Amino acid sequence: SQAAEPFKIGLIIPMTGPFASTGKQIEAAARLYMQQNGDEVAGRKIELIVKDDGGVQPEATKRIAQELVVQDKVGVLAGFGLTPLAFATAPIATQSKTPMVVMAAGTSSIVQKSPYIVRTSMTLPQVTAPMGQWAAKEGGIKSAVTLIADYGPGHDAEKAFVKNFSEAGGKVLDSLRVPMQNPDFSPFLQRVRDLKPDALFIFVPSGQGSTLMKQFTERNLAGQGIKLIGTGDVLDDDLLPAMGDEALGIITSQHYSTAHDSPENKAYVEAFRKMTNNSMRPNFMSVGGYDGMHLIYEALKKAGPNANGDQLLAAMKGMKWVSPRGPMQIDPETRDVVQDIYIRRSERLADGQIYNVEFDVIKEFKDPGI
Ligand code: DHB
Structure with a gap:
């Protein structure tokens, strides 16, 4: 046979x-x-x-x-x-x-x-909804601008953040969309600087976080008192080892961290x-x-x-x-996947590298849809 x-x-x-x-x-x-x-x-x-x-x-x-x-x-x-x-x-x-x-x-x-x-x-709504709520309820953030890659997951992240942040009492000053291919964030970040929100919420697909962080730092948005928050895609563990101090103290939400x-x-x-x-x-x-x-x-x-x-x-x-x-x-x-979503803060750990350290969790969270 x-x-x-x-x-x-x-x-x-x-x-x-x-x-x-x-x-x-x-x-x-x-x-x-x-x-x-x-x-x-x-x-x-x-x-x-x-x-x-x-x-x-x-x-x-x-x-x-x-x-x-x-x-x-x-x-x-x-x-x-x-x-x-x-x-x-x-x-x-x-x-x-x-x-x-x-x-x-x-x-x-x-x-x-x-x-x-x-x-x-x-799913992006699954990861983003807890971030929107955390920002307004725990993060002391009263106003925000959203900046997302202009396609499916970005649109989902924008809608989920605006809905959850607003329902928890936050005010969204503007929602900006950046082209998904070869993005130049600079003009959008200038607009954010002018609007001066308490926080900038970001979604970019995996791989684009370094460019975003570099341009955020060049425009000195942190120096203007604008906090960066986002889904974990921006502080992707694949990119974090090559980032510097500008990537410290950033709050993101996601389902996985190397430091879990x-x-x-x-x-x-x-x-x-x-x-x-x-x-x-x-x-x-x-x-x-x-x-x-x-x-x-x-x-x-x-x-x-x-x-x-x-x-x-x-x-x-x-x-x-x-x-x-x-x-x-x-x-x-x-x-679809049902999983725990974590709120994390980027910190330097004992090995000298920066990691997303989980400090809060939303258990068995389903995609809330949009
Ligand atoms: C998608 C791609 C990504 O790289 C990511 O981090 C999240 C979502 C997507 O195209 O769905």
């Missing part, structure tokens, strides 16, 4: 281009998961096929997904570094009945684009650093990849090694586990 075909996972991520850090983080984490858990599940060999989509052309991502389904016969599609790439690929998942595990993209509506989509990253204090995370960070020869720190994108692999492995164990797409999807719904980020689960109704 013939040996069974391997179960193939098609991982489509940006490994080149402006969002290459997202792909590198996810790939390293996926390979770490396989190193730790083996390349066989319930007797069936697992094959990871990594494809670089460059991160900026939705049609390229869609075409790669189509090829993976038709030619490689993958059992699962995974990755999706940015929202437009996930949107473009959703019809392929639906037509081919292939589970599509979104490991990075964060626009709330993504899970509605196909009944085969399951998400292990985060748990035995699971200590083991994860140590193994990740070892596997990448200490060249990078695991960030929130990495756990999206690591947990996505966990979800696929566990679904195969539960549904059996020869399960079809519908059976795997059914096994994924309601799955619950302890991630390096903390406890998480897949909502069986929405197929």
Whole structure:
């Protein structure tokens, strides 16, 4: 008899281009998961096929997904570094009945684009709502300006911040949107300087935080008494080691920090650093990849090694586990991630590096939508 075909996972991520850090983080984490858990599940060999989509052309991502389904016969599609790439690929998942595990993209509506989509990253309303409330209630911030990347996750972050901050008594003076590709924040930061709010709320996608921090510092907004706050994407753990004192004392909200204090995370960070020869720190994108692999492995164990797409999807719904980020689960109704959201302050720790140190938590928080 013939040996069974391997179960193939098609991982489509940006490994080149402006969002290459997202792909590198996810790939390293996926390979770490396989190193730790083996390349066989319930007797069936697992094959990871990594494809670089460059991160900026939705049609390229869609075409790669189509090829993976038709030619490689993958059992699962995974990755999706940015929202437009996930949107473009959703019809392929639906037509081919292939589970599509979104490991990075964060626009709330993504899970509605196909009944085969399951998400292990985060949603921007999920991460932002607690920040808006914290700023007004605990942060002593009375007025704010929002500045976001002008596409799906930015729009979600803007709406969620304005709603939650306003309902908690804060006043939003203006909402600014900066082009998502090659952004120049300077003219927008000048406008913020003129408006002089208590705080500037920021969302930029992973990879753009350094440019934002540099231009925020050049304009000396902190010297004008304007506090920077945001989602954790701006103080991404991937970029923090290269930032200086300007990145200290900043409050952000997110679902993952390299500094998350748990035995699971200590083991994860140590193994990740070892596997990448200490060249990078695991960030929130990495756990999206690591947990996505966990979800696929566990679904195969539960549904059996020869399960079809519908059976795997059914096994994924309601799955619950302890991630390096903390406890998480897949909502069986929405197929979206339910997780703890932390409020963090950036501090220099004993190793001399800056980390996002969690000091408050909103437990088992679902995407509130927008
Ligand atoms: C998305 C991309 C990011 O790099 C990020 O940090 C958050 C969201 C997105 O495109 O959905």
